[in-house]
Amino acid sequence: MSYQIPMGPFHPALEEPYKLDLICEGETVQDAKLHIGFNFRGIEHLAETRNYIQMITLMERVCGICSNIHTLTLCQALEGLTGLTPPPRAQYIRTIMAELERLHSHVLWAGIAAKLMGFKTMFMTCFELREKVMDVLQAISGNRVNYSMNRIGGVNRDIDDPNAILKMVEALELEMARTVIPIFTTSSTASSRCAGIGVLTTEKAASCGAVGPTARASGLPQDLRRSAPYAAYAEMEFDVPVQPAGDVRARLLVRALEIMESCRILRQALAKLPPGEWHAEDEKIAFITGTATSRGEAPRGEIMYSVSWKEGSRNPSRVHVRTPTFANMPAIRWMVMGARLADTPLIQASIDPCYSCTDR
Amino acid sequence: MTHTLTLLDGILERLGSTEHWVEKGGVHWLPPGSWNVRELATVMNECKARFITITGYQLPGEEGFRLEYHWDLDGQLLGFSFVLSGNTIDSIFDLCEAVDWIEREIHEGFAIDFLGREYEPLLLRQGDTPGVNLRDAVAASKERK
Numbered sequence: 380m381s382y383q384i385p386m387g388p389f390h391p392a393l394e395e396p397y398k399l400d401l402i403c404e405g406e407t408v409q410d411a412k413l414h415i416g417f418n419f420r421g422i423e424h425l426a427e428t429r430n431y432i433q434m435i436t437l438m439e440r441v442c443g444i445c446s447n448i449h450t451l452t453l454c455q456a457l458e459g460l461t462g463l464t465p466p467p468r469a470q471y472i473r474t475i476m477a478e479l480e481r482l483h484s485h486v487l488w489a490g491i492a493a494k495l496m497g498f499k500t501m502f503m504t505c506f507e508l509r510e511k512v513m514d515v516l517q518a519i520s521g522n523r524v525n526y527s528m529n530r531i532g533g534v535n536r537d538i539d540d541p542n543a544i545l546k547m548v549e550a551l552e553l554e555m556a557r558t559v560i561p562i563f564t565t566s567s568t569a570s571s572r573c574a575g576i577g578v579l580t581t582e583k584a585a586s587c588g589a590v591g592p593t594a595r596a597s598g599l600p601q602d603l604r605r606s607a608p609y610a611a612y613a614e615m616e617f618d619v620p621v622q623p624a625g626d627v628r629a630r631l632l633v634r635a636l637e638i639m640e641s642c643r644i645l646r647q648a649l650a651k652l653p654p655g656e657w658h659a660e661d662e663k664i665a666f667i668t669g670t671a672t673s674r675g676e677a678p679r680g681e682i683m684y685s686v687s688w689k690e691g692s693r694n695p696s697r698v699h700v701r702t703p704t705f706a707n708m709p710a711i712r713w714m715v716m717g718a719r720l721a722d723t724p725l726i727q728a729s730i731d732p733c734y735s736c737t738d739r
Numbered sequence: 740m741t742h743t744l745t746l747l748d749g750i751l752e753r754l755g756s757t758e759h760w761v762e763k764g765g766v767h768w769l770p771p772g773s774w775n776v777r778e779l780a781t782v783m784n785e786c787k788a789r790f791i792t793i794t795g796y797q798l799p800g801e802e803g804f805r806l807e808y809h810w811d812l813d814g815q816l817l818g819f820s821f822v823l824s825g826n827t828i829d830s831i832f833d834l835c836e837a838v839d840w841i842e843r844e845i846h847e848g849f850a851i852d853f854l855g856r857e858y859e860p861l862l863l864r865q866g867d868t869p870g871v872n873l874r875d876a877v878a879a880s881k882e883r884k
Contacts (some may be wrong), residue, residue: 423883459764588790588837601789606814671764672809672816683809683816692813701792701841709840 388417395734408715426698439525442736445677447480450529452675456686459671464530467653472534473610475648478641483512485634488731495725496572498531513561515547533658545649552642573628577714577726587710592681593730596629603676627729679703702736753782766818780831788812795845809843830856
């Protein structure tokens with residue numbers, strides 16, 4: 380006899396407003412229905428009542444973890460409507476911030492995944508490391524969560540001493556390589572809890588429109604930093620880790636490898652940081668009538684902003700944000716089908732869902 | 740880049756379009772033609788383009804709505820615009836699974852009906868009926884205040 384188990388919207392294993400109605404046969408999940416929108420904020424609509432300065436501040440608050448990529452992508456779209464081009468130094472600083480944010484996000488996810496695996500010591504290790512990444516972000520921006528780094532035509536703050544930041548990044552990389560990566564890639568605890576569960580096939584990942592590490596862990600080699608480079612990514616050498624298995628372990632491996640690739644990009648960007656201004660002259664910011672669209676590779680996958688403006692208007696006439704979790708979350712249904720009930724919290728966490736982005 | 744241009748030309752051919760791509764605001768736009776959204780989705784599937792999103796716009800006065808569909812092809816962002824004089828358009832959910840949530844979101848936010856699909860359960864709002872244009876509802880509530 381099948382029965383339904385509601386998980387959420389406020390559940391000890393999820394801790395965020397999202398609901399999974401699991402239809403089970405014994406301990407096996409047969410199907411699942413997903414519900415979001417418990418804290419829907421209507422930010423897109425709210426943005427239409429804000430001027431461009433207020434809008435950047437507002438959109439930074441779509442997400443508490445990947446706040447920087449939201450403003451970066453938004454500013455890129457706004458630059459399309461104003462004709463302002465960020466100077467090379469600003470493009471490098473944007474790249475540095477984006478990769479530090481990816482490091483922070485991936486390490487945070489690793490900690491939460493470790494907790495869900497019952498690997499509490501690893502959780503503490505990851506969160507200690509995350510603090511160090513946040514120290515670097517704070518050293519650059521003065522902030523730990525909403526960095527306020529991006530502006531139309533550049534960034535708000537310079538990196539005065541790239542060598543000092545480089546030393547912090549190298550220390551981080553050493554610690555990642557020494558602790559987080561080996562434990563996640565070789566420990567039997569991680570393997571036994573993650574291998575073969577929550578499988579999302581390549582075909583299903585493609586048809587669901589999965590993005591980011593979720594897609595790459597299902598064998599789809601998509602990464603906007605490579606296919607449609609923005610900021611200074613065209614000048615960086617890096618690999619796009621892809622794993623074909625599509626299970627939780629593959630998603631874990633992809634993120635672990637991406638941590639090392641982020642460190643590699645950071646080292647290059649800090650070493651090659653070009654001299655000069657870090658923002659365009661902005662005495663006059665004038666918007667043209669039209670719609671501009673921009674995309675970026677957030678830690679969880681592709682993010683897209685579409686902004687429409689009418690010349691002379693104080694506010695945008697439309698702002699649309701497509702967040703990565705909004706694209707990835709429907710795939711959870713296919714991941715949990717056939718899984719053991721006890722594995723579902725870890726499976727749903729394996730896409731690194733952001734409910735704040737989803738309920739934007 | 741040459742490969743992408745070939746792919747873009749291939750789309751024109753498959754759609755039977757005499758128009759040309761226009762690159763604007765970071766997107767390759769194809770001006771509206773005689774094809775409908777389902778024919779477009781079929782061609783996008785054939786080209787192995789990746790669906791990204793739909794952006795809904797409410798046009799001024801009684802002009803209706805505009806929906807902009809976006810696909811990614813080889814790193815290029817493609818855009819297709821459809822103006823709706825009423826509030827209905829064919830769903831492409833059966834052709835492209837990835838549109839599910841965004842069609843539901845637009846249905847709940849703009850009261851646009853995507854024909855040929857079901858919406859339940861509600862995606863963004865709980866305990867209310869769909870088919871309400873939230874923008875109009877917000878504007879009306881402000882007027883009442």
